[in-house]
Amino acid sequence: MTAHTFAPAPGAAPVARQLLTQAGMEARLMLRNGEQLLLAVVIPVIVLVGSVRGVERVGFDLDGRPIDVLAPGVLALAVMSTAFTSLAIATGFERRYGVLKRLGTAPLSRATLLGGKVLALLLVEIFQFVVIGGVGLALGWSGPSGAGGLVLLVLAALAGTAAFASLGMLLAGSLRAEATLAAANLVYLLLLAGGAVILPASLYGGLGDVVRWLPSGALGEAVRSACDGALAVRDLLVLVAWAVAGSALTARTFKWE
Amino acid sequence: MRYGDTVAVDGLSLTVERGTITAVLGPNGAGKTTTLETCEGYRRAQGGTVRVLGLDPVRQRGELLPRIGVMLQSGGAWSGARADEMLRHFARLHARPQDVGLLMERLALHECGRTPYRRLSGGQQQRLGLALALVGRPELVFVDEPTAGMDPQIRRAVWELLEELRADGVTVVLTTHYLEEAERLADRVHILDRGRLVASGTPLELTRGGTVATIRIVVTQPFPAGAPEELVRALGDGTELTVLDPLSLQLSGPADSTTLATVAAWCASHDVLPESLSLGQRNLEDVFLELTGRESL
Numbered sequence: 001m002t003a004h005t006f007a008p009a010p011g012a013a014p015v016a017r018q019l020l021t022q023a024g025m026e027a028r029l030m031l032r033n034g035e036q037l038l039l040a041v042v043i044p045v046i047v048l049v050g051s052v053r054g055v056e057r058v059g060f061d062l063d064g065r066p067i068d069v070l071a072p073g074v075l076a077l078a079v080m081s082t083a084f085t086s087l088a089i090a091t092g093f094e095r096r097y098g099v100l101k102r103l104g105t106a107p108l109s110r111a112t113l114l115g116g117k118v119l120a121l122l123l124v125e126i127f128q129f130v131v132i133g134g135v136g137l138a139l140g141w142s143g144p145s146g147a148g149g150l151v152l153l154v155l156a157a158l159a160g161t162a163a164f165a166s167l168g169m170l171l172a173g174s175l176r177a178e179a180t181l182a183a184a185n186l187v188y189l190l191l192l193a194g195g196a197v198i199l200p201a202s203l204y205g206g207l208g209d210v211v212r213w214l215p216s217g218a219l220g221e222a223v224r225s226a227c228d229g230a231l232a233v234r235d236l237l238v239l240v241a242w243a244v245a246g247s248a249l250t251a252r253t254f255k256w257e
Numbered sequence: 258m259r260y261g262d263t264v265a266v267d268g269l270s271l272t273v274e275r276g277t278i279t280a281v282l283g284p285n286g287a288g289k290t291t292t293l294e295t296c297e298g299y300r301r302a303q304g305g306t307v308r309v310l311g312l313d314p315v316r317q318r319g320e321l322l323p324r325i326g327v328m329l330q331s332g333g334a335w336s337g338a339r340a341d342e343m344l345r346h347f348a349r350l351h352a353r354p355q356d357v358g359l360l361m362e363r364l365a366l367h368e369c370g371r372t373p374y375r376r377l378s379g380g381q382q383q384r385l386g387l388a389l390a391l392v393g394r395p396e397l398v399f400v401d402e403p404t405a406g407m408d409p410q411i412r413r414a415v416w417e418l419l420e421e422l423r424a425d426g427v428t429v430v431l432t433t434h435y436l437e438e439a440e441r442l443a444d445r446v447h448i449l450d451r452g453r454l455v456a457s458g459t460p461l462e463l464t465r466g467g468t469v470a471t472i473r474i475v476v477t478q479p480f481p482a483g484a485p486e487e488l489v490r491a492l493g494d495g496t497e498l499t500v501l502d503p504l505s506l507q508l509s510g511p512a513d514s515t516t517l518a519t520v521a522a523w524c525a526s527h528d529v530l531p532e533s534l535s536l537g538q539r540n541l542e543d544v545f546l547e548l549t550g551r552e553s554l
Contacts, residue, residue, distance in 0.1 A: 005359065006425040009394040011352030012323040021349040025342075029335055094335070102333030102389070105297065106350045107323035 022116025092180030166246025173254030470512030
């Protein structure tokens with residue numbers, strides 16, 4: 001009793017430390033969770049290997065070697081799965097289990113919390129890009145064209161993350177956790193199949209122009225262009241527009257509890 | 258505070274002094290949690306003024322949060338996070354956190370430190386909740402039913418911890434269902450019922466109200482004729498006698514330090530050897546039942 005163990009010494013940690021702590025925790029939890037890991041790397045790798053084989057067999061009229069078209073598409077898919085599906089499910093259950101409420105008692109501002117979430121997504125995406133890119137290279141992918149291509153790829157991934165994360169949060173903040181889980185997976189599957197993520201919009205015929213307005217199509221096109229060293233202005237603007245619209249709606253509708 | 262048409266807390270006015278333990282007591286639905294959550298800034302008061310450490314808990318939440326610790330009634334952790342990981346995470350959000358190992362030990366969490374939150378028992382989750390509230394070294398902690406569902410041994414450890422907090426200058430505001438807890442810990446007790454404050458005071462002030470003591474005497478041989486009446490006269494005005502049966506009687510009335518001596522003298526002069534003799538005062542439970550008219554909490 002002499003030590004005054006509990007003598008008050010309150011104070012918040014510096015924002016930068018909070019941001020890194022929060023991002024590290026969320027990224028760790030995401031990568032530790034089996035289902036999330038499945039969504040983050042296992043499914044994209046299977047899709048990559050499977051689609052390369054499949055396209056060769058079916059004989060799609062691709063603009064270039066199949067792996068050079070499909071590997072960027074699968075990277076776009078990876079961004080979508082993390083920034084949208086994983087984020088929505090994780091946040092939905094954080095609401096359900098009162099994690100957001102509890103974090104609200106810590107000296108962590110909402111901006112820092114959201115920043116931590118975004119940073120966690122980017123950390124997971126780096127991991128995904130290393131694994132999926134590695135598998136792609138092993139399958140003969142030529143990779144992004146030089147440093148410029150890499151920068152454009154990062155830019156496309158950031159824009160895609162912003163768009164999908166804002167939509168994921170919109171879902172998680174308005175539906176119940178179970179409904180979020182179902183909806184996030186359903187939307188993911190629909191966009192995977194018909195959203196011009198993996199296959200270029202040009203293969204969708206007349207629908208191609210429509211799907212490029214979807215965040216999935218825009219992200220797929222932006223990543224494919226980036227890997228070819230081209231800046232896809234229109235697709236990036238579409239992503240930014242989705243991010244702005246999604247964030248505005250989320251800010252209005254998000255329920256913390 | 259209203260939820261729809263239901264008034265949860267109404268016209269509540271209370272002040273908490275620094276470095277004390279305050280208990281907010283009341284039956285289910287009395288408005289305890291609503292009151293706490295209003296102080297924590299989760300809810301905006303629909304009327305009146307709330308100031309916590311001189312700050313508006315909603316508008317100045319950013320300033321307030323680092324200085325307070327909050328223990329929620331339940332939940333609030335990632336199901337896959339380990340207990341020690343969760344606590345370390347919260348520690349890193351603060352500038353000068355408490356030693357995590359020490360906190361784990363004091364709250365008997367060291368054995369389940371590696372266990373994911375979803376596999377912790379209810380009591381372990383509660384204790385982790387308390388640890389999370391304390392890890393930032395707050396000036397003021399709000400604890401919502403800190404010992405609900407804990408086994409007696411651990412409850413005692415939590416009580417000792419809360420008393421140590423007070424000794425070290427931390428202000429504690431707790432809600433509880435357990436009268437025993439309020440009586441043992443609190444410097445001040447506020448009793449809420451249906452959103453209103455029905456009584457406030459130190460446990461002593463609350464239980465002294467009316468200063469009625471109850472004496473019960475049980476004997477093995479019937480009382481000598483006229484002896485009970487004589488005891489009533491000896492104890493003075495205001496004493497009421499109830500003969501429960503030929504071998505036991507109960508007296509209630511004002512009591513002071515001479516009461517027991519009077520009873521003893523009466524025993525000696527009538528050659529009465531009580532099998533049991535008890536002098537009881539009101540406890541918080543009696544007060545609580547009188548005020549709220551409830552059978553139980």
